[in-house]
Amino acid sequence: MSPPACPVLPELPDAAAAGRWRAPRRLAAQALALQGLGLGLTLVAALVTSHLQHRTRMADFAGHTRVLSVALQNHLDMAQRDLERLRDLHYRIDLGRDELEIAGETILRESPWIRLFSWLPRVTQTQRNAFEEHRDGLDGQSIRQLDADGLVRPATRRAEHFPVADTVPASGLEALEGIDEGVDPVRAPALHQALASGRVVASPPFSSLSRTASEACASVLYAPVMERAWTLAEGYRPERTRGLVSATLDLGWMLQHVQAQAGIDGTEMLLLDPLQEAPVLVRLDDSRLVRAYSGEEAQALLAGMRSGPHSVQSLQLGGREWQLLARPGWAGRAWQPDVLVLSVLACGLVFSGLLGALLRSRQRRMTELQAAHDDLERLVARRTAALEASNRQLAAEVDERRRLEDDLRQASRQAHQASQAKTMFLANMSHEIRTPLNAVIGYTQILLEDRTLAMPAQQRLQTILQAGQRLLRLINDVLDLSKIEAGGLQLHPATFDLRQEIDEIARLFAERAGARGLPLDCRIDLDAHEPVRGDRSKIGQIVMNLLGNAVKFTEQGRIGLDVHREGAQVQIRVSDSGPGIAPEELAQLFAPFRQGRAGIDKGGTGLGLVLARHMAVAMGGTLEIDSQPGQGTRARLSLPLPRQAGEVAASPVPAGILPGHERLDPATPVHAVVVEDDEHSRDILVHLLERLGCRVEVAHDGLQGLRLIRQTQPDIVFTDIRMPVLDGLRMLAQLHASAATLQQPTPPVVAVSASSLEHERRHYIEQGFSDFVGKPYAFEEIHRMLAQHAGARFIAASPEPGHAPENHAPAPIPAPCPPAPAAALEADALAMLEALRQAALDGQMRAVRRELDRIDAAARLPAATRERLRRAAQDYAFDDLARQIEALLRPGAGSTAPQDPHTP
Numbered sequence: 001m002s003p004p005a006c007p008v009l010p011e012l013p014d015a016a017a018a019g020r021w022r023a024p025r026r027l028a029a030q031a032l033a034l035q036g037l038g039l040g041l042t043l044v045a046a047l048v049t050s051h052l053q054h055r056t057r058m059a060d061f062a063g064h065t066r067v068l069s070v071a072l073q074n075h076l077d078m079a080q081r082d083l084e085r086l087r088d089l090h091y092r093i094d095l096g097r098d099e100l101e102i103a104g105e106t107i108l109r110e111s112p113w114i115r116l117f118s119w120l121p122r123v124t125q126t127q128r129n130a131f132e133e134h135r136d137g138l139d140g141q142s143i144r145q146l147d148a149d150g151l152v153r154p155a156t157r158r159a160e161h162f163p164v165a166d167t168v169p170a171s172g173l174e175a176l177e178g179i180d181e182g183v184d185p186v187r188a189p190a191l192h193q194a195l196a197s198g199r200v201v202a203s204p205p206f207s208s209l210s211r212t213a214s215e216a217c218a219s220v221l222y223a224p225v226m227e228r229a230w231t232l233a234e235g236y237r238p239e240r241t242r243g244l245v246s247a248t249l250d251l252g253w254m255l256q257h258v259q260a261q262a263g264i265d266g267t268e269m270l271l272l273d274p275l276q277e278a279p280v281l282v283r284l285d286d287s288r289l290v291r292a293y294s295g296e297e298a299q300a301l302l303a304g305m306r307s308g309p310h311s312v313q314s315l316q317l318g319g320r321e322w323q324l325l326a327r328p329g330w331a332g333r334a335w336q337p338d339v340l341v342l343s344v345l346a347c348g349l350v351f352s353g354l355l356g357a358l359l360r361s362r363q364r365r366m367t368e369l370q371a372a373h374d375d376l377e378r379l380v381a382r383r384t385a386a387l388e389a390s391n392r393q394l395a396a397e398v399d400e401r402r403r404l405e406d407d408l409r410q411a412s413r414q415a416h417q418a419s420q421a422k423t424m425f426l427a428n429m430s431h432e433i434r435t436p437l438n439a440v441i442g443y444t445q446i447l448l449e450d451r452t453l454a455m456p457a458q459q460r461l462q463t464i465l466q467a468g469q470r471l472l473r474l475i476n477d478v479l480d481l482s483k484i485e486a487g488g489l490q491l492h493p494a495t496f497d498l499r500q501e502i503d504e505i506a507r508l509f510a511e512r513a514g515a516r517g518l519p520l521d522c523r524i525d526l527d528a529h530e531p532v533r534g535d536r537s538k539i540g541q542i543v544m545n546l547l548g549n550a551v552k553f554t555e556q557g558r559i560g561l562d563v564h565r566e567g568a569q570v571q572i573r574v575s576d577s578g579p580g581i582a583p584e585e586l587a588q589l590f591a592p593f594r595q596g597r598a599g600i601d602k603g604g605t606g607l608g609l610v611l612a613r614h615m616a617v618a619m620g621g622t623l624e625i626d627s628q629p630g631q632g633t634r635a636r637l638s639l640p641l642p643r644q645a646g647e648v649a650a651s652p653v654p655a656g657i658l659p660g661h662e663r664l665d666p667a668t669p670v671h672a673v674v675v676e677d678d679e680h681s682r683d684i685l686v687h688l689l690e691r692l693g694c695r696v697e698v699a700h701d702g703l704q705g706l707r708l709i710r711q712t713q714p715d716i717v718f719t720d721i722r723m724p725v726l727d728g729l730r731m732l733a734q735l736h737a738s739a740a741t742l743q744q745p746t747p748p749v750v751a752v753s754a755s756s757l758e759h760e761r762r763h764y765i766e767q768g769f770s771d772f773v774g775k776p777y778a779f780e781e782i783h784r785m786l787a788q789h790a791g792a793r794f795i796a797a798s799p800e801p802g803h804a805p806e807n808h809a810p811a812p813i814p815a816p817c818p819p820a821p822a823a824a825l826e827a828d829a830l831a832m833l834e835a836l837r838q839a840a841l842d843g844q845m846r847a848v849r850r851e852l853d854r855i856d857a858a859a860r861l862p863a864a865t866r867e868r869l870r871r872a873a874q875d876y877a878f879d880d881l882a883r884q885i886e887a888l889l890r891p892g893a894g895s896t897a898p899q900d901p902h903t904p
Helices: 014-092 097-110 128-133 188-197 251-262 295-307 339-448 455-485 498-515 536-553 583-587 597-602 608-618 679-692 702-712 728-742 758-766 779-789 827-842 845-858 863-874 878-889
Strands: 114-121 144-146 152-154 166-168 217-226 241-250 267-272 280-284 290-294 311-317 320-328 494-497 520-525 531-534 559-566 569-576 622-627 633-640 662-664 671-675 695-699 716-720 749-753 771-774 794-796
Touching (some): 014 241, 014 267, 014 311, 014 320, 014 339, 188 241, 217 280, 251 280, 290 295, 295 320, 494 498, 536 608, 608 633, 679 779, 716 728, 716 779, 728 749, 827 878
Antiparallel strands (some): 217 241, 267 280, 280 290, 494 531, 559 569, 622 633
């Protein structure tokens, strides 16, 4: 074999190679040493210059801080003296509300940083009622208090109260009147300390809209006022105080005024109470922007101020020691060298650069050969590294593929387990929520049938019923969405009268829209009897969802419903004059739990339109929404509903009879057995059946029910599924077995359960139950079970003894009548309403009460309307009060006709 080829360049001896590289290294070391020395000297000179300038600036800052501290202390002393002046006026004259306002306004003009003065009389528990009713007191308002969260609630009973009776200024601060500051968690300690000591005491700084009618950082000074007969020679006695005067200081405005008066800009200041556990502080930055801080934000700001150059000055106010923490404006900015420092740096850098350049020019030539050698070594290293990387990448890809296959198998198993867990959760949730909800809705409907209840109680029960039905609809929406996502949405087509269904929905929403002053324009172009085949409940759910959205989001204008047939298609149009929907919100309107801005403001779950579109698509139809901001919304629903031959079966309840006003026809008596372990569900169902006229017997579990059915042979059986001892399924199986042995007929058995998932309903029917009723009970469903499986017929119930027949006769739901125009009101009534609206917009509580008294005296409006206006005024709901008046003044919205006093 031939010898290996020699390299192109012969290898150098070790000594020669070392000598070749020693020279450039020595030159590089010399260049670096000289450049480092020059840069070091340059930096030292620049640092010394900068340090001298910093000491000068710190001396100027210390002087400015002392000037600001002295000026701020003078302002605090002046505020305390102003409060003492106002207190001393109570000893000189009998200071009434007008005199207090005149004296206080004079002081406020001289001291604009005092936001308000307040008079807090001492009111004992025996004096409370007289104080609340007297015009010089709270004039019909109750004493209230603020809790730790700043929420207003009626004051609890105590030995004495210190409510706000008068404020200066009085305008715009009516919401503070009646607030008992003696229990306020922020201000009460200072108030009681002032009462105990007889001196002026200041509260710690705080920032609260509910306590100061603003979000500024404030502190309150309290000064006790003794009885008129008290003299200085007697000494101070807390039990002889007849009240306190207080002054609320705007600390941020005071800082601004002090800085402007001193003419010192560029200083950032913090005013705080160092003994406060959770400090609330006010900050004035170098741009004269004031802001209050509290909690963790205040702690972070305080730590940041103390971490750099700062100055701390002590201040005294009302027996409390405060701190003024100042920081120069240049402390928070990045350091910027001036001309002198830059000149020193420039000279040193130029000298070091020239010297280093001379040495580096020689080093560059010596390093070129080294660079070529290094390039060759790097090339070989890169080729080797590339080959190793390729091998590692190939092995990693194989491992990654195996890992992905394992992850896919694991994900498939987890998805299957999650689907099973979700199905189990939905079944349990449906049963556990519907069982107590059945008691709430059922007992509410039973109580609503009691005509002896007062109208307010009936209204509250109606609210409970509506809330329970809303919760039930929400549960159904969640279950429907889950079934849709699982591909398990089931349709139950049946023949029904479409015209009747649309008319009932239109009458229902005409009443709701009329209650909000919105006319419902209906154009239903269908035959008087329009038999079609489809899922009646889902079609009604879609239409009611569209009309419900139109009523909810429309404040004024009109709502339209247009229904007509185009061949086999039924077209349903719902339009409104509401605020409309922005294009970006319209694009995501059919996503689950997604709502537009109006939906977030009005409330809701964001499921209604999602379910409506899925149901429409499942029935072979379409649902489209068209809307533009400010131009209302239009919904178009198209469903394939061809006409069916024949007539629709009539309802077992005669037309015109409302739920709660019917009984069994004596010609069709019914004997029913109720098997139910839940006491409340059993009580509701038994009450309903007995009210209808059925003979009812009860069993508490499946074993008792089996014995009772065998002994009595009822016409119909209602049984729960989940029961102790013997559940409903096993009871039914044993009932069928005994009936087959004895060759006796089995009565119809209706399953009753809070589990209402579709596959469970089908399962119960397949197990031999005659029908299924879910909880909460729909009374109409019980009627249908009796008519369909027990042959029952219903007639109108006779009036209850002791009540006039007209009190129980069901009245048809009237179509909303257009209200009389505003011109029907007399000119003086319109003028009084306009004056009341302006007072509400200005937030003047006294003016609002005065105008309401004028309206009551003139009696130009119905009593119900006057009561609603006064109730809104008592709740300080000025915006709602103004909207009600605008509705009365708007053409087509005012009416002088008598109204139902219970109309909402």
